[in-house]
Amino acid sequence: xxxxxxxxxxxxxxxxxxxxxxxxxxxxxxxxxxxxxxxxxxxxxxxxxxxxxxxxxxxxxxxxxxxxxxxxxxxxxxxxxxxxxxxxxxxxxxxxxxxxxxxxxxxxxxxx
Amino acid sequence: xxxxxxxxxxxxxxxxxxxxxxxxxxxxxxxxxxxxxxxxxxxxxxxxxxxxxxxxxxxxxxxxxxxxxxxxxxxxxxxxxxxxxxxxxxxxxxxxxxxxxxxxxxxxxxxxxxxxxxxxxxxxxxxxxxxxxxxxxxxxxxxxxxxxxxxxxxxxxxxxxxxxxxxxxxxxxxxxxxxxxxxxxxxxxxxxxxxxxxxxxxxxxxxxxxxxxxxxxxxxxxxxxxxxxxxxxxxxxxxxxxxxxxxxxxxxxxxxxxxxxxxxxxxxxxxxxxxxxxxxxxxxxxxxxxxxxxxxxxxxxxxxxxxxxxxxxxxxxxxxxxxxxxxxxxxxxxxxxxxxxxxxxxxxxxxxxxxxxxxxxxxxxxxxxxxxxxxxxxxxxxxxxxxxxxxxxxxxxxxxxxxxxxxxxxxxxxxxxxxxxxxxxxxxxxxxxxxxxxxxxxxxxxxxxxxxxxxxxxxxxxxxxxxxxxxxxxxxxxxxxxxxxxxxxxxxxxx
Numbered sequence: 001x002x003x004x005x006x007x008x009x010x011x012x013x014x015x016x017x018x019x020x021x022x023x024x025x026x027x028x029x030x031x032x033x034x035x036x037x038x039x040x041x042x043x044x045x046x047x048x049x050x051x052x053x054x055x056x057x058x059x060x061x062x063x064x065x066x067x068x069x070x071x072x073x074x075x076x077x078x079x080x081x082x083x084x085x086x087x088x089x090x091x092x093x094x095x096x097x098x099x100x101x102x103x104x105x106x107x108x109x110x111x112x
Numbered sequence: 113x114x115x116x117x118x119x120x121x122x123x124x125x126x127x128x129x130x131x132x133x134x135x136x137x138x139x140x141x142x143x144x145x146x147x148x149x150x151x152x153x154x155x156x157x158x159x160x161x162x163x164x165x166x167x168x169x170x171x172x173x174x175x176x177x178x179x180x181x182x183x184x185x186x187x188x189x190x191x192x193x194x195x196x197x198x199x200x201x202x203x204x205x206x207x208x209x210x211x212x213x214x215x216x217x218x219x220x221x222x223x224x225x226x227x228x229x230x231x232x233x234x235x236x237x238x239x240x241x242x243x244x245x246x247x248x249x250x251x252x253x254x255x256x257x258x259x260x261x262x263x264x265x266x267x268x269x270x271x272x273x274x275x276x277x278x279x280x281x282x283x284x285x286x287x288x289x290x291x292x293x294x295x296x297x298x299x300x301x302x303x304x305x306x307x308x309x310x311x312x313x314x315x316x317x318x319x320x321x322x323x324x325x326x327x328x329x330x331x332x333x334x335x336x337x338x339x340x341x342x343x344x345x346x347x348x349x350x351x352x353x354x355x356x357x358x359x360x361x362x363x364x365x366x367x368x369x370x371x372x373x374x375x376x377x378x379x380x381x382x383x384x385x386x387x388x389x390x391x392x393x394x395x396x397x398x399x400x401x402x403x404x405x406x407x408x409x410x411x412x413x414x415x416x417x418x419x420x421x422x423x424x425x426x427x428x429x430x431x432x433x434x435x436x437x438x439x440x441x442x443x444x445x446x447x448x449x450x451x452x453x454x455x456x457x458x459x460x461x462x463x464x465x466x467x468x469x470x471x472x473x474x475x476x477x478x479x480x481x482x483x484x485x486x487x488x489x490x491x492x493x494x495x496x497x498x499x500x501x502x503x504x505x506x507x508x509x510x511x512x513x514x515x516x517x518x519x520x521x522x523x524x525x526x527x528x529x530x531x532x533x534x535x536x537x538x539x540x541x542x543x544x545x546x547x548x549x550x551x552x553x554x555x556x557x558x559x560x561x562x563x564x565x566x567x568x569x570x571x572x573x574x575x576x577x578x579x580x581x582x583x584x585x586x587x588x589x590x591x592x593x594x595x596x597x598x599x600x601x602x603x604x605x606x607x
Contacts, residue, residue: 020280028276035283043290068293072242076286079249083279086253090260090275094268106269 005045012038025091025101029084036080040073116162117171117184119155120194120233123148128226141222142209148226149202152233156195159186164583168590168600170239178602179303185239185601188587189438193236193365196442199569200357200449201229203562207453208350210558211460216261216348224261225354228254235362239601241292242299244366245285248331252278255359258351259343270346277339281330288323295320302601305374305594313377321375321382325389328370332363333419335389340416341400345408345465349456352408356415357449364419364441368426372434372591379429387427391518393420398525401532407455407465407540410532414451414491417525418444424522425506433509435588439580440502443490443573447499450566451487451533454480457559458540467536472545481541483563488537490570492530498573 012034019031052063095101127148131141163169169186172178205225212221231251238244256278260271293299295316296307308317330336344355367386375382397416404410422444425437457480459465461473474481486497493499503526510519573580590596 025272032276032279032283035280036286039283039286039290043286046290046294068299069290072286072289072293075242075246079246080279080283082253083275083282086256087272087275087279090256090268090272093260093263094272097263097265097268106272 001049002045005041005049009038009041009045012041023103025095025103028103029087029091032087033080033084036076040076043069043073043076114169114171114186116155116159117169117186117237118173120152120198120237121184121230123152123155124226124233125230128223128230131223131226132220135218135220138214138217141217142205145205145222145226146202149198149205149229152198152229153195153202156191156198160188160191160195160583163188163191164586168597170601179298179300182243183239183300183302183601184237185302185597186237187590187597187600188583189365189368189590190236192442192583192587193361194233196445197232197236197358197361198229200445201225201354203449203566204350204354204357204453206562206565207353207456207559211456212348212350213262219261221258221261221351224254224257225351228258228354228358230254232358232362236365239301240299241301241304242289245282245289248285248362249282251359251362252282255355258354259347261351262348267346270343273339274343274346277330281327284323284330285327288320288327291320291323292317300601301369301373302598306598306602308374308377313375317375318378318381321370322385324370324375325367325382325386328363328367329389330363332360332367332423333393333416334363334367334386334423335393337393337397337416337419341409341412344412344415345406349452349459353449353452353456356411356452357445360415360419361441361445364422367423368434368437368441368591371426373594373597376594383427383429386423387515387518390420390424390427391521393417394424394521394525398528398532402528405467407459407467407536410536411448411452411455414529414533415448417529418448418491421503421506421522421525424518425509428506428510428513428515430509430513431588431592432512433506434591435584436502436505436507436509438587438591439505439577439584440499443498443502443570446566446570446573447487447490447497450483450563450570451491453559453566454484454487454563455536457563458484458536462540467539470540471543472541474541475545479560480563481537483560483567484541485537486567486570487563488530488533491533493526496571496574498570498577501574501577 016031016035016038019027022028047066047069050065052065053059053061055064055067091101127144131144134140159169163186171184173182228251231247231254234247235244235251238247256271256275259274260267296304298304298307333340344352371382394417397413397420401410401413422437422441425433462470490497490499493503507519
């Protein structure tokens with residue numbers, strides 16, 4: 001199961017890299033979202049999928065699942081969610097002000 | 113006792129929250145901001161005194177003991193950096209009180225600056241590598257808002273690039289941390305150091321350390337600095353000064369921390385790569401600084417050069433060069449703040465940052481001229497200013513370790529630094545006066561007070577090097593001998 005998830009996150013990384021290298025702003029944002037999804041899946045998979053019971057004292061099993069990767073993913077998801085929102089707002093405002101979402105046209109001119 | 117460690121994080125954070133509720137009362141906001149930074153500086157100074165006489169401070173958050181919970185660790189390096197960071201932010205704010213536009217003041221610029229300080233202090237103090245990521249994000253999100261605040265075209269354009277590159281590097285940070293956790297099974301930096309020492313730093317761990325180097329290189333401007341000149345010249349001068357003095361320095365601190373505490377077992381691979389990255393950074397930064405004709409760009413490239421120089425000292429890795437690096441890091445925070453504040457005042461006076469449109473300011477702003485000139489000398493490392501001591505230490509350490517080639521690059525680039533900033537000085541202060549009567553007394557006064565204080569502190573740090581040295585030596589001791597850090601965190605010290 002771990003191998004499958006790792007391959008899946010590898011595919012997601014590929015797609016994300018392709019999208020990030022695009023010139024269209026929205027595609028870059030989508031690429032970044034996929035990038036963080038792939039990261040989270042990889043984080044979960046390389047630290048082992050469900051290996052035992054829930055890590056609670058009342059569960060009374062001998063083997064517990066490591067809760068730390070899940071805690072890390074939760075933190076990281078919240079941050080990437082906030083960043084995506086911020087990026088979309090910034091991108092929208094830029095589109096209104098500068099009239100383009102093409103990164104090649106956002107290089108800047110010297111007379112500003 | 114060790115509870116005092118959390119104050120540099122929560123005092124600015126809580127003040128920022130209060131400030132949001134008094135949005136329209138600008139004067140009150142300013143007083144509260146100054147008050148909270150002064151409290152933070154006072155507590156940090158007390159912490160420095162305590163660490164210098166007793167032991168390294170460790171705070172286990174929530175009472176969870178060391179490798180399981182998150183710890184804050186206050187060794188001499190972190191505490192000195194926290195103090196200097198708060199001091200520099202205070203100076204940038206003193207400059208900003210008069211020069212920030214009213215619209216920005218009403219749109220939460222002070223809370224954002226305090227949240228930035230929270231993130232910076234947290235990054236310096238934390239002893240947990242994932243917590244470091246979180247504090248990085250706190251700092252970066254505040255900086256995204258500060259760069260875009262105002263919504264001018266150049267700001268929006270540069271902020272998009274800045275946010276994109278930082279989101280990518282933050283994701284890489286999570287990936288590196290995932291690998292590290294899978295390889296070692298811990299996130300506590302002291303525990304990581306212990307485990308890496310136990311199993312030996314094999315190829316896998318070295319590869320992970322390079323991933324960290326890429327992440328921190330992106331944040332600090334080590335070789336991967338192509339985003340930096342654009343985004344540091346977009347925000348208003350006080351914010352640019354704050355960025356130049358604090359943001360890249362946090363990246364530099366994390367590089368020093370990771371490669372002296374955790375990944376120090378294979379210096380022939382990692383430190384050699386850092387050495388040449390630093391050398392190329394210095395050369396490219398110097399070329400950029402010399403070739404541009406806008407104040408903002410020249411100063412931004414100077415930030416890059418100093419990052420290269422500090423990490424050159426780390427890469428050499430002798431005790432002397434490490435203490436030189438740390439000394440130069442402190443000096444650089446102060447001198448970059450000074451040069452960005454005075455440079456910002458010049459831009460405000462002329463209303464443009466093109467050098468060729470400047471002339472003859474010395475008649476009307478003699479004090480500003482002298483402050484800028486002393487800033488120039490400090491950047492170049494002229495004695496008795498503080499840059500001299502750091503440069504001598506780094507170069508002595510490098511020459512005794514036989515790094516002749518990069519030492520020569522370091523010396524040549526400091527000449528180019530001198531040329532690039534003197535170019536600003538000559539064009540803006542010498543020559544005939546082109547200003548009209550109305551322009552003469554328009555702005556630029558707000559830089560004088562913080563500029564004078566910063567110049568005084570640069571002189572104090574340079575002339576008083578003998579008195580500062582015990583503290584620097586104590587900080588270096590932990591870098592050279594990581595077991596001090598590990599013992600402080602992992603063995604219980606009764607309060």
